[in-house]
Amino acid sequence: MAGPGAFIRLIGAGWTLVRNDALLPRELDPLYSSGARALSRFLRVFAGRQARNGRPGERLARALEPLEPVAIKVGQLLSTRADIFGRQFAEDLSRLKDRLPPFPTAVARAEVEYALGRPIETLFATFGEPVAAASLAQAHEAVLLDGRRVAVKVLRPAIARRVADDGEVLSLAARLVNRWVPAARRLEPRAFAATVMRATELELDLRLEAAGADELGEVMAEDGYMAAPVVVWEGVGKRVLTMEWAKGRPLSDEEALADPALDRKALADNLIRAFLAQALDHGVFHADLHEGNLFVAPPAQITAVDFGIIGRLGAPERRYLAQILWGFLNRDYEEIARIHFEAGYVPATHSVSAFAQALRAVGEPIFGRAAAEVPMSRVLTQLFEITALFDMRLRPELVLLQKTMMTVEGVARRIDPEHDIWAASDPVVRRWIARELSPATRLKRLAGEAEIAVRNLARLTQDPPTPTAVAVVEERREGSPLLWFALGALVSGAAFLAGMAI
Numbered sequence: 001m002a003g004p005g006a007f008i009r010l011i012g013a014g015w016t017l018v019r020n021d022a023l024l025p026r027e028l029d030p031l032y033s034s035g036a037r038a039l040s041r042f043l044r045v046f047a048g049r050q051a052r053n054g055r056p057g058e059r060l061a062r063a064l065e066p067l068e069p070v071a072i073k074v075g076q077l078l079s080t081r082a083d084i085f086g087r088q089f090a091e092d093l094s095r096l097k098d099r100l101p102p103f104p105t106a107v108a109r110a111e112v113e114y115a116l117g118r119p120i121e122t123l124f125a126t127f128g129e130p131v132a133a134a135s136l137a138q139a140h141e142a143v144l145l146d147g148r149r150v151a152v153k154v155l156r157p158a159i160a161r162r163v164a165d166d167g168e169v170l171s172l173a174a175r176l177v178n179r180w181v182p183a184a185r186r187l188e189p190r191a192f193a194a195t196v197m198r199a200t201e202l203e204l205d206l207r208l209e210a211a212g213a214d215e216l217g218e219v220m221a222e223d224g225y226m227a228a229p230v231v232v233w234e235g236v237g238k239r240v241l242t243m244e245w246a247k248g249r250p251l252s253d254e255e256a257l258a259d260p261a262l263d264r265k266a267l268a269d270n271l272i273r274a275f276l277a278q279a280l281d282h283g284v285f286h287a288d289l290h291e292g293n294l295f296v297a298p299p300a301q302i303t304a305v306d307f308g309i310i311g312r313l314g315a316p317e318r319r320y321l322a323q324i325l326w327g328f329l330n331r332d333y334e335e336i337a338r339i340h341f342e343a344g345y346v347p348a349t350h351s352v353s354a355f356a357q358a359l360r361a362v363g364e365p366i367f368g369r370a371a372a373e374v375p376m377s378r379v380l381t382q383l384f385e386i387t388a389l390f391d392m393r394l395r396p397e398l399v400l401l402q403k404t405m406m407t408v409e410g411v412a413r414r415i416d417p418e419h420d421i422w423a424a425s426d427p428v429v430r431r432w433i434a435r436e437l438s439p440a441t442r443l444k445r446l447a448g449e450a451e452i453a454v455r456n457l458a459r460l461t462q463d464p465p466t467p468t469a470v471a472v473v474e475e476r477r478e479g480s481p482l483l484w485f486a487l488g489a490l491v492s493g494a495a496f497l498a499g500m501a502i
Contacts, residue, residue: 006168020063021051057092069135070166102130108154115237149245167197203308206241213307225274248297261298268416272424287311287400311400333359
């Protein structure tokens with residue numbers, strides 16, 4: 001149950017947006033329904049002088065800054081969608097990525113010494129001023145005693161309390177939306193809020209981020225589409241993270257893409273393929289791939305930083321994702337629909353063929369067209385209408401995947417406005433399909449499942465469950481467990497031999 005403080009902060013956040021004319025900005029009046037237009041004009045009565053200054057994106061950025069840190073995450077996501085909101089709007093919001101006011105270096109030095117339990121001079125030859133300041137932490141350039149150039153990330157003071165307060169407000173907002181906006185219930189607002197807050201809370205322990213960076217560094221090295229800086233473990237604590245300096249320039253730098261030595265098409269391809277390879281091949285992916293966390297160097301090298309949010313997918317989710325992408329690549333809408341039903345994304349009460357028809361209506365107009373020719377805002381509107389029509393509900397385990405896919409696509413389109421996400425995805429998805437859905441792999445998987453079944457049956461015969469007092473138990477035959485054990489062993493052995501042979 002949210003306390004009075006959460007209600008007050010939620011009202012305060014809405015009031016801040018209203019004062020900046022950032023909730024229902026006047027520039028979008030022609031796009032509103034009659035009711036929304038009337039509400040927009042009413043709220044404008046309460047707008048302050050700051051509402052007259054700047055474009056909608058500038059006003060929204062100005063309103064979100066004091067609402068950090070969770071509100072800034074929303075701004076970061078919006079700033080990647082220049083294809084929907086316009087380039088100017090995205091650029092105005094991009095200042096939220098790494099241009100927030102830093103806290104004093106003296107405070108950062110004290111935090112480092114406290115977290116590491118040692119004087120700062122025993123690890124660093126130099127410790128410089130902040131080079132980037134984000135909603136949760138800021139980064140300092142430093143040099144180790146052995147001469148290596150490193151980046152030291154330090155959490156903002158008292159940030160844990162502010163995140164907890166934000167969590168209460170977000171949870172309250174999700175409950176209100178779930179109660180009063182029936183159309184939004186299928187998006188599982190409460191589950192979404194819980195997932196976002198859980199991921200944000202994990203960001204508050206930089207030891208976990210160091211482990212995630214180390215794990216993803218190994219994963220990225222296998223394909224070479226993306227790289228991660230090396231973790232300096234002696235400089236890692238709960239509130240401090242030290243990593244080697246990232247190569248290249250931050251993609252958030254306006255001049256980063258002006259380098260003629262950059263192959264922008266290959267750069268966009270590498271970004272898409274890096275994400276898909278992480279998610280499909282390894283089931284673990286960097287879940288915060290906005291421009292502020294990406295460094296680029298010629299000809300098409302990408303280095304990721306900020307591993308506070310790591311997404312993970314189980315084997316079934318990876319298989320469903322690959323099969324859905326493969327279906328789109330082959331324009332096989334019946335297969336895509338079947339997978340949605342098999343995964344439980346669409347209730348079984350609906351028709352597979354009807355859903356396939358709806359998918360075709362969205363997919364065919366955009367397939368193979370250049371990004372600049374695709375009206376993405378209209379496509380997203382159509383998808384929303386279709387998912388509502390078929391009662392699709394948001395899957396909490398896929399929240400980070402969906403959010404990251406949107407972010408990666410938006411960044412890739414900014415790098416290369418003509419980028420074809422489907423062509424970029426094809427090699428990775430095709431490789432996964434060839435490996436994981438081949439007859440040999442399927443038989444080996446069947447053998448593994450059969451072996452597990454046999455072990456469970458053997459365990460039951462050795463330690464049968466205590467029978468309950470029902471008549472059916474009295475009719476159990478003594479030979480049944482041994483019979484099922486023999487049949488299970490036979491199936492397991494046959495499947496295993498077939499898998500080995502292939």
